[in-house]
Amino acid sequence: MSDPVPPPIVAPSTTPPLSLHVPEPAVRPGGKPDFSHVRVPEAGTVRRPPLDVAAADIRDLAYTIIRVLNREGRAVGDWAGSLDADGLRRGLRAMIKTRAFDARMLMAQRQGKTSFYMQSTGEEAIACAFQLALEPGDMNFPTYRQQGLLIAQDWPLVDMMCQIFSNEKDRLGGRQLPIMYSARDAGFFSISGNLGTQYVQAVGWAMASAIRGDTRVAAAWIGDGSTAESDFHSALVFASVYRPPVILNIVNNQWAISTSQAIAGGENATFAARAHGYGIPSLRVDGNDYLAVHAAARWAIDRARRNLGPTLIEWVTYRVAAHSTSDDPSKYRPKEESDAWPLGDPVERLKNHLIGIGEWSDERHAQARAEIDQEVLDAAREAERHGTLHTGPKPSAKAMFEGVYKDMPKHLREQRRELGV
Amino acid sequence: MARITMIEAIRDAIDLMMARDDKVVVFGEDVGYFGGVFRCTDGLQRKYGRTRCFDTPISETGIVGVAIGMGAYGLRPVCEIQFADYVYPAYDQIVSEAARLRYRSAGEFTSPLTIRMPCGGGIFGGQTHSQSPEACFTHVSGLKTVIPSNPYDAKGLLISAIEDDDPVIFLEPKRLYNGPFSGHHDQPVVPWSRHPLSEVPDEYYAIELGKAAIRREGAAVTVIAYGTMVHVAEAAAAETGIDAEIIDLRTLIPLDTDTIEQSVRKTGRCVILHEATRTSGFGAELSAQVQERCFHHLEAPILRVTGWDTPYPHAQEWDYFPGPARVGRALKAVMEA
Numbered sequence: 081m082s083d084p085v086p087p088p089i090v091a092p093s094t095t096p097p098l099s100l101h102v103p104e105p106a107v108r109p110g111g112k113p114d115f116s117h118v119r120v121p122e123a124g125t126v127r128r129p130p131l132d133v134a135a136a137d138i139r140d141l142a143y144t145i146i147r148v149l150n151r152e153g154r155a156v157g158d159w160a161g162s163l164d165a166d167g168l169r170r171g172l173r174a175m176i177k178t179r180a181f182d183a184r185m186l187m188a189q190r191q192g193k194t195s196f197y198m199q200s201t202g203e204e205a206i207a208c209a210f211q212l213a214l215e216p217g218d219m220n221f222p223t224y225r226q227q228g229l230l231i232a233q234d235w236p237l238v239d240m241m242c243q244i245f246s247n248e249k250d251r252l253g254g255r256q257l258p259i260m261y262s263a264r265d266a267g268f269f270s271i272s273g274n275l276g277t278q279y280v281q282a283v284g285w286a287m288a289s290a291i292r293g294d295t296r297v298a299a300a301w302i303g304d305g306s307t308a309e310s311d312f313h314s315a316l317v318f319a320s321v322y323r324p325p326v327i328l329n330i331v332n333n334q335w336a337i338s339t340s341q342a343i344a345g346g347e348n349a350t351f352a353a354r355a356h357g358y359g360i361p362s363l364r365v366d367g368n369d370y371l372a373v374h375a376a377a378r379w380a381i382d383r384a385r386r387n388l389g390p391t392l393i394e395w396v397t398y399r400v401a402a403h404s405t406s407d408d409p410s411k412y413r414p415k416e417e418s419d420a421w422p423l424g425d426p427v428e429r430l431k432n433h434l435i436g437i438g439e440w441s442d443e444r445h446a447q448a449r450a451e452i453d454q455e456v457l458d459a460a461r462e463a464e465r466h467g468t469l470h471t472g473p474k475p476s477a478k479a480m481f482e483g484v485y486k487d488m489p490k491h492l493r494e495q496r497r498e499l500g501v
Numbered sequence: 502m503a504r505i506t507m508i509e510a511i512r513d514a515i516d517l518m519m520a521r522d523d524k525v526v527v528f529g530e531d532v533g534y535f536g537g538v539f540r541c542t543d544g545l546q547r548k549y550g551r552t553r554c555f556d557t558p559i560s561e562t563g564i565v566g567v568a569i570g571m572g573a574y575g576l577r578p579v580c581e582i583q584f585a586d587y588v589y590p591a592y593d594q595i596v597s598e599a600a601r602l603r604y605r606s607a608g609e610f611t612s613p614l615t616i617r618m619p620c621g622g623g624i625f626g627g628q629t630h631s632q633s634p635e636a637c638f639t640h641v642s643g644l645k646t647v648i649p650s651n652p653y654d655a656k657g658l659l660i661s662a663i664e665d666d667d668p669v670i671f672l673e674p675k676r677l678y679n680g681p682f683s684g685h686h687d688q689p690v691v692p693w694s695r696h697p698l699s700e701v702p703d704e705y706y707a708i709e710l711g712k713a714a715i716r717r718e719g720a721a722v723t724v725i726a727y728g729t730m731v732h733v734a735e736a737a738a739a740e741t742g743i744d745a746e747i748i749d750l751r752t753l754i755p756l757d758t759d760t761i762e763q764s765v766r767k768t769g770r771c772v773i774l775h776e777a778t779r780t781s782g783f784g785a786e787l788s789a790q791v792q793e794r795c796f797h798h799l800e801a802p803i804l805r806v807t808g809w810d811t812p813y814p815h816a817q818e819w820d821y822f823p824g825p826a827r828v829g830r831a832l833k834a835v836m837e838a
Contacts, residue, residue: 221570252607262606269573270606274597280563281598284570291526291552291576298570310590314563321558483604484643486611486666489711489755 103342109410113420118396120366120422123150124157128375131383135361142352142362145396148371153432159375162213165439171212171370172434174232175204175427176449180456181231182401185244188460189258189405193468194244196258200225202368202400202418203333205426208232209373210299210329213381214267217296221269221282224259225331225399226301235266237459247467247474253483254475276302276309279328283315286324286384297325297384305336305344307351316392320358325384327377328360328392331367333399338412352394360392367395368423370430396423477501504699506692508678510652511541511617514659515579517705519549522577525663527554529564529581529617538583539619539678561591565616569599573610579663585620585672586632599668600643612668615659620648621729621776622813622822623676623686630675631813633728633777638670639753639786645710646753648672650731651681651698654751657708665710674728682729683736684824711755715764719746722770722835725761725787727753730774730823737828743836745772753783761787762794769800770835774828779807801838804831 182199207228242249262270282300355362380391398421434440533556536543546554568578599612622631649655662669693699721744738745
């Protein structure tokens with residue numbers, strides 16, 4: 081017999097019955113996109129505090145949005161000026177390349193050359209600008225949507241693609257789901273795929289750097305949805321207690337597959353504000369503004385390197401593409417929603433800025449895109465020569481048993497024999 | 502040679518490794534200033550400083566999570582989970598992260614962690630201070646699981662665990678911390694000083710992981726045990742007069758199947774002991790291994806003597822704990838079969 085549901089307690093007449101609040105996004109498919117809840121301040125209006133500022137003195141910075149590029153594409157305010165024209169052009173090329181890479185790999189998945197892909201469309205500025213504010217030796221603990229960290233530092237596209245194709249040249253030997261790269265030499269920690277776990281590991285890596293008297297810093301990455309995981313809160317507690325050199329990045333792209341950021345608690349407070357309870361300085365930044373991302377990243381990285389402790393940054397952005405190739409966002413949000421996103425497109429904004437200051441042109445942009453498209457296509461062709469998931473050479477079954485332990489124990493040798501490889 | 506307790510042997514191993522390798526760092530709840538609730542890290546913070554031995558927040562997820570990050574950096578973390586019963590918040594970090602990091606990164610990143618935790622019953626700890634969760638770890642590829650039964654092994658195995666480049670779950674039967682335990686809870690406590698395996702050299706020595714020890718040679722029946730149950734098996738053999746061969750596994754993964762196979766082929770009978778709950782326990786794996794390897798040598802069904810499939814009770818501790826009387830009955834049963 082099942083336990084009976086207790087009967088409702090009859091409320092006194094003065095108390096209305098309780099009801100449960102279940103957040104819903106402003107609009108669902110068929111509705112008119114509405115981002116009126118995203119309050120966007122004018123660019124250049126948010127102050128840039130000194131590096132050694134106390135967390136308590138910048139609480140307001142967790143409730144606003146740091147922006148550098150204004151509507152006319154001019155760089156304004158305290159946070160402007162962290163990059164020269166060469167640095168800006170490098171960033172623009174990195175973003176264009178990330179977008180081209182995504183397009184090519186999406187097509188490869190559609191053609192059956194791999195099982196799975198995840199694009200970062202609309203979020204390219206965050207990974208690219210952040211990476212270009214780091215130093216060699218620093219370590220990112222990324223999520224699956226930070227391919228820009230590798231692409232911005234010109235890590236070989238062919239290596240990334242071979243991993244995606246799980247082919248004979250896959251540096252990870254076909255063991256990992258496509259896009260779960262690992263690149264130690266590039267300061268890119270192995271992506272787990274279990275959400276949030278890497279956040280607290282980044283804190284541990286940074287603690288180790290401090291224990292050893294090193295000067296290297298760690299960057300933790302997480303999405304708005306995964307901030308609900310206990311790993312996020314453990315990371316903030318440890319970062320608060322030991323003050324290691326770590327930047328705690330939250331990429332708030334509004335959507336965790338089909339659940340809006342409200343289901344992760346974004347309705348009641350900003351994600352940046354979560355740092356306040358831990359006494360960690362926190363910024364909220366326009367993630368589609370390359371200049372703002374670079375300036376805020378540099379601020380937090382400099383703080384970390386000078387032993388001033390952790391910084392949390394919420395990057396406000398929008399996931400333009402589907403969550404993954406297994407997802408269809410038209411089922412849960414209006415198709416035109418990304419067009420209505422108030423922070424615009426990061427590539428267009430940086431391009432317009434560079435043109436505005438006379439350091440770029442539509443012609444140069446078109447030429448750069450053509451060159452990069454060709455570079456990505458050439459890389460794809462080379463990667464495909466080493467095999468794709470279902471055709472061509474791939475890692476051996478024998479290799480499946482290697483690397484579980486440093487030295488293969490007897491039971492794995494027996495099982496390998498049983499498979500006959 | 503000094504006669505010391507299991508606690509002192511564990512502390513000795515950590516101390517020695519901290520002195521030999523400045524990349525060894527030690528942390529956990531109450532581990533630093535206070536030296537651990539069981540005193541296994543007593544004095545280490547004073548000796549090595551607060552950045553090598555320190556207290557952590559009460560967050561097992563955090564303890565193991567930061568240990569993984571430190572390991573990826575190049576340190577050799579030795580972290581303590583205050584009781585094995587508290588490890589579950591860290592389970593995702595252990596199973597999905599530490600255990601698979603080498604594999605998924607093709608060796609770019611590794612997890613040379615030692616995760617120590619007191620386990621097992623016999624101290625009236627109730628359901629939150631008595632569990633034996635070893636099977637939760639032996640089921641996970643990429644982990645090694647170690648459980649010593651005496652001070653000599655504790656030191657040598659812990660040194661090997663700390664030196665190992667893969668993650669090691671190091672289970673410490675807490676009822677054995679201060680003395681061997683036959684399961685006769687109504688008899689006076691015996692100190693380690695009366696047991697020969699409390700003689701522990703001061704200097705460094707390592708016991709290879711994956712090698713069992715034969716505690717008692719015998720011809721009639723093979724008893725496979727580990728941790729506290731090794732001592733219970735010895736008592737049961739003495740009390741029944743059955744010539745049992747008692748294997749102390751010491752390491753569960755990698756498992757020393759050679760020693761098991763050799764013994765069962767000789768005796769033709771096998772009894773498997775553990776404190777943990779029976780269903781899907783490590784005894785099930787041992788039983789399967791024995792029948793796969795020794796079926797034609799078996800003269801009786803393999804028996805298991807284990808904790809019952811209930812949460813670990815408080816008042817009924819001695820009805821739950823698989824003591825020498827139950828083990829003795831199983832020995833007689835396989836001899837009569």
